[in-house]
Amino acid sequence: MEELKLELKERIIDALHLMDMVPEDIEDDAPLFKEGLGLDSIDALELMLLMEKNYGIRLSSPQEGRQVFKSISTMAEYIQAHRTK
Amino acid sequence: MSEERKWAGKTHGTPWMHKALIGMFKVCPLELMYLIMALVIPFYMIFYRPGFTSIYHYLRRRQGWGPVRSFFGCYANHFLFGTALLDRFASYSGRRFRTPTHDFHLFSGLSAQPEGFLMYTTHVGNPEITGYMLRSDAKRMNVITFPGEKSNIRSWREAMLEPHNIRLISADEDMSWLFTLNAALADGEIVNIHADRTFGSPKTLEVNLLGAPAHLPLGPFSLAAMRNLPVLASFSLKSGIRSYDIFIYRLDTPEMAEMGREQRQQALANAYARLLEDVLHKHPLQWYNFYEFWN
Numbered sequence: 001m002e003e004l005k006l007e008l009k010e011r012i013i014d015a016l017h018l019m020d021m022v023p024e025d026i027e028d029d030a031p032l033f034k035e036g037l038g039l040d041s042i043d044a045l046e047l048m049l050l051m052e053k054n055y056g057i058r059l060s061s062p063q064e065g066r067q068v069f070k071s072i073s074t075m076a077e078y079i080q081a082h083r084t085k
Numbered sequence: 086m087s088e089e090r091k092w093a094g095k096t097h098g099t100p101w102m103h104k105a106l107i108g109m110f111k112v113c114p115l116e117l118m119y120l121i122m123a124l125v126i127p128f129y130m131i132f133y134r135p136g137f138t139s140i141y142h143y144l145r146r147r148q149g150w151g152p153v154r155s156f157f158g159c160y161a162n163h164f165l166f167g168t169a170l171l172d173r174f175a176s177y178s179g180r181r182f183r184t185p186t187h188d189f190h191l192f193s194g195l196s197a198q199p200e201g202f203l204m205y206t207t208h209v210g211n212p213e214i215t216g217y218m219l220r221s222d223a224k225r226m227n228v229i230t231f232p233g234e235k236s237n238i239r240s241w242r243e244a245m246l247e248p249h250n251i252r253l254i255s256a257d258e259d260m261s262w263l264f265t266l267n268a269a270l271a272d273g274e275i276v277n278i279h280a281d282r283t284f285g286s287p288k289t290l291e292v293n294l295l296g297a298p299a300h301l302p303l304g305p306f307s308l309a310a311m312r313n314l315p316v317l318a319s320f321s322l323k324s325g326i327r328s329y330d331i332f333i334y335r336l337d338t339p340e341m342a343e344m345g346r347e348q349r350q351q352a353l354a355n356a357y358a359r360l361l362e363d364v365l366h367k368h369p370l371q372w373y374n375f376y377e378f379w380n
Binding site for chain 1: 259261288
């Protein structure tokens with residue numbers, strides 16, 4: 001799980017062009033949106049694409065999606081349980 | 086983008102006013118409604134100065150018109166905008182407009198393909214009219230709407246558009262709409278989105294529009310680039326009391342597909358700006374962004 005979280009942080013930094021950030025700057029349980037990392041709607045779409053391309057997971061339910069995208073930890077847990085790649 | 090430059094995205098009037106307007110259209114000729122509106126416009130120009138001044142600046146600085154021509158141009162612009170609003174309610178009451186469509190094959194061709202595509206609309210002319218005419222039985226069109234729209238207006242729009250295989254998706258604060266949008270594109274559907282106003286993300290792309298830098302919302306172009314989607318742009322321009330001409334254009338090119346993501350989204354934004362410029366040169370008075378659009 002720790003390896004997956006690190007991989008996820010690296011992919012997010014790359015996909016969202018978070019310049020001057022390293023994985024250690026992102027806390028596992030910090031909110032991804034509004035506070036914490038402060039991501040926005042365009043970033044959310046990038047994360048959905050990241051889940052599809054790298055893990056074969058398509059998020060279409062808003063209720064489920066909001067839970068998954070709460071933090072790095074919630075994303076990693078969901079990926080581990082549902083990945084097809 | 087500063088708070089002043091973002092549009093609040095709210096519809097005006099109360100539900101009973103809207104109902105009364107629809108009721109009047111069932112008995113009154115369109116020309117009479119236009120005449121009443123023409124008398125009201127000067128008061129609106131006086132009491133809603135930001136709208137008047139933004140259009141005056143647009144005509145003077147961007148279209149190069151003289152001061153007198155720009156002043157009367159503001160009246161004409163407000164009048165045309167008023168007709169667009171009245172035509173909207175006329176449509177809710179059951180009236181229909183003649184809508185010759187140019188290059189419809191671009192829309193029908195992409196509708197026949199399995200992948201989804203984007204359609205950009207602009208606050209030029211009457212984008213809502215496009216929705217009634219650009220129908221695809223093969224693909225549902227998902228129209229992203231501002232969350233500030235009054236619920237009764239939304240209900241009428243949904244009732245009108247649902248038989249045309251069109252779904253409205255409200256861009257609410259909780260971002261649930263993003264998952265619906267993502268699913269729609271993954272299912273090969275069409276997403277219709279405004280390409281000239283920000284909502285959701287404040288990020289923008291700079292383009293040159295009518296000789297000055299302008300900021301377009303990053304979202305529509307980023308969405309197209311990240312999924313390498315085909316992109317159409319459509320404009321519905323008032324051409325007569327009961328007619329609109331609908332124009333459809335293809336924005337993406339084979340060369341753009343070979344570009345990196347950031348280069349591709351900028352190329353799309355530049356292509357959109359060139360197209361918008363051409364449309365505004367031909368129809369300068371149908372520009373309906375009533376705020377200081379340029380830096």
